[in-house]
Amino acid sequence: MILRLRNVGMHYGANQVLRNVTLSFKQGELVAIIGPNGAGKSTLLGIMAGLRSHFSGECWLQEKPLAKWPRRAFAQTVSVVPQLQPAEFPFSAEQVVLMGRMPFSDGMFESAADEAAVVHAMQITDTLQFRTRDFRTLSGGERQRVILASALAQSPKVLLLDEPTTFLDLQHQVSLYRLLRSLCRDGLLALSVTHDLNLAAAYADRIVILHNGAAVADGSPDEVIHNASIRTVFSTDVEIQTGPSGRPWIHYGR
């Protein structure tokens, strides 16, 4: 197991946002984390990303507690695509992607290997064409792809994505999940928080449902996506059929 959580809990003041979450993930998996707003998905991702430290329970990366990882070594292994990345200063898209090489480079300047990693990350995320554009002037979807490129430039073994398709058009939503599947075949563990249940069902190997801070379901899309689980967690009746690929397909009705 590359990533393991045992009895992880967290609260903001009196508000308990995560309770007794026990999960483990292995390399090569594409896992979707779904659940209603406020279920604790982003908090869980933040803990696994090493960005939230005041949690109870235990979290290990490669069998080593997160707190024992030096920051730089951790960043060479785990990278994050945040839900939203504001920018105040006029960095180019390429500069934003180059920042992903920080854990690997010493000194004042990036190496040729860093440059090569950046070009590759921008190619596979279809962002190379606006490498010199001011990051702030890109559309929401273009920004999101640049942020993904920056995370991929970190050459991670674990990629954590928080609602990565929010600003993406249909083409790039599908491209993103196909890219994740392809990277997972090469050994990446990708954990994606998403609200798009059909994309999750179509591409994920495994789905975890969070509800009121607890992991209430964990399994393949067939095992997890059914009328009862959706009704309980989202308080909504939907029609679930089997799609052409043999995976669940959710019709929302009118």
Place this chain on the structure above:
Amino acid sequence: MAVKQVTARRVWTTSLLSLCTMLAAIAILPLIGSAHIDYGRAIAGQSPDAEILFGVRLPRVLLAMLTGGALAAAGVLFQALLRETLATPYTLGVSSGASLGAVVAICFGANQVWLASLAGAALTLFLVMAVASESRRLSSFTLLMAGITLNSICMALILFFQNFASFGQSFAIVRWLMGGIDAVPYATLAWLAAAVLPSVFYLFWKSREWNLLSMGEDWAAARGVSTSTLILSGYLIGSFLTGTVTALTGPIGFVGLIVPHAVRLTIGADHRLLIPASFFLGAAFLAICDTIARTILAPAEIPVGVITAILGGPFFIWMLRSRSKLH
């Protein structure tokens, strides 16, 4: 708009060009003034050229340069630290602490106003640190809140002391708060340089980390940066730079805002370019403003803070307008 790639060659070229601008200012500005002087006669030690050049104008230009460079570099730093393009070296309260120290010294008739000012800056720095560290993890937000609060308290105390000051003391306080450059002994310049230059070099050395921090604390942490340590070191160095120069010159507004913005608009946001260019050009800018201040109504002198504010005000409005268009 295309943003140019940052290479080692570009960093060195930009730094060298800005350094040349500063050196040109050092060469030209001491010649400007009500009394005409000649370099040849001054270097040969002939009177009065040597006294005017080496005793009055050169130390004044050098003080303006160290101050301008330090404020511009601190401005770049605080903008990255707070992720706010409108932040200045004075946002986090250290200059108000320095001013309060100076005001107290003036009110109590102390001679070493600069020493009291330095003590005021140091005290404010540690108070801000103590308040901001209350939540154990130092963040830009807690720093900003603590800084703004301490700033307001110091300003209120300055008004309190001024309210009870005599007419002469009140004039001295107002004059100090306007900011001004005077000729200082070379020994003072030497210790100021010893404080400013290593600090700016440290900021330059950490440039790539400021790049990451200016995108956000989580962004930087996810890329291997220890953000709490970086924020702490940035705050200490920035406050040290600001407090040290403010103790000698009083608060001089807009340098830490105008110069970083002008440089950023010209060469981009990468701190490897921004820090050296802002330091050298900030040095040249304040020296030019001070030369205007001492010559435009000669023999009367205008406080240099007035000149930087007159130039800075319209620039600030223009910057706000272009910022709102972009967003």
